[in-house]
Amino acid sequence: MVKGKKFRTVKPEIRVIGIDDGFFEPHTRGKCDVVGVVFRGGCWLDGVMRTSIEIDGMDATERIADMIMHSPHFGQLRIIMLDGVTFAGFNIVDTSALFETTKLPVIAITREKPNLGNIRHALENLTFAAERWKMINSEKKIVEVPVSEKKAIFMQVTGLEEEDAKRIVSLTSTRSNIPEALRVAHLIATGLTVPNRN
């Protein structure tokens, strides 16, 4: 077990990578693009990378770790941020394994509180249901982070103190309620993968 990180100070230009998946046709076989966007803090887009994973497959953790570790940005990265832990349907990112492999703390962020009961139910229709459920890390605490008077987002933190994670989420959410790296990863992933009319 790699020991969790504690940040003495969080630098305003901390390098984070935000990861999101693109468009895919649910319940089909095939691949789905996954995009990683490197930001310095919440302002400066430093780089973009891509990999692809199988729809409802089991390769998200490995492919994302490979993408990050082969990137020229790897040495500068301090935090991985994920748009939840389910990618391309139910191809689940095991955040503990991702942390162990990359040695980078992982913050999985969702706008709504994850409904673990629904997820467990959905997994029952898939191969490797027990393995997938284990990868969900269902016992991991879901932390509510208030981002405005009325609104909160939710995060699960791996390899990092909860208070540090809150500070990093807050510092990097410069233009909306979620960290800029995740907002932009979503825009890029969907903008590039929506069915092309041209």
Next chain:
Amino acid sequence: MVKGKKFRTVKPEIRVIGIDDGFFEPHTRGKCDVVGVVFRGGCWLDGVMRTSIEIDGMDATERIADMIMHSPHFGQLRIIMLDGVTFAGFNIVDTSALFETTKLPVIAITREKPNLGNIRHALENLTFAAERWKMINSEKKIVEVPVSEKKAIFMQVTGLEEEDAKRIVSLTSTRSNIPEALRVAHLIATGLTVPNRN
């Protein structure tokens, strides 16, 4: 001929689209991705879109116009910025035609002064050499824009007063010597299209 635009004031949040091409194997047949990135001014990334054009083909102007006009951002856009006028090899964007079709002024920006002699020479080996050369708009003024004490970039402006174009380039170049929409379009286009090791 659509009349050129004159901006009374340039709003800090003016919507611009920056367009660049991705990786391709020169002198091959095939397609090359082209990415458009919408920025509000020089700070806020608003959207991403993609099309594809033929390597050394003749379809860049039409495909880029289609991509822009089919985008949900079209109504808000005020300026098109291009990374030069040659895409995917010598698939040339006819900036006059792009302006006529979209009614949006076009600023083509390069870091080095375009060498028209070299371009004309290279075109001689291609089909439609005369048409391509005409699309280059070789008589159009190349404007030098100082961006620091030692450094200048170069632009060709279509459908817009030169002074307005200078102000817009300066306003949107928040983080480097070139407008942020073009810097980020380059990062996305190359990041997503470099040969994938995974």
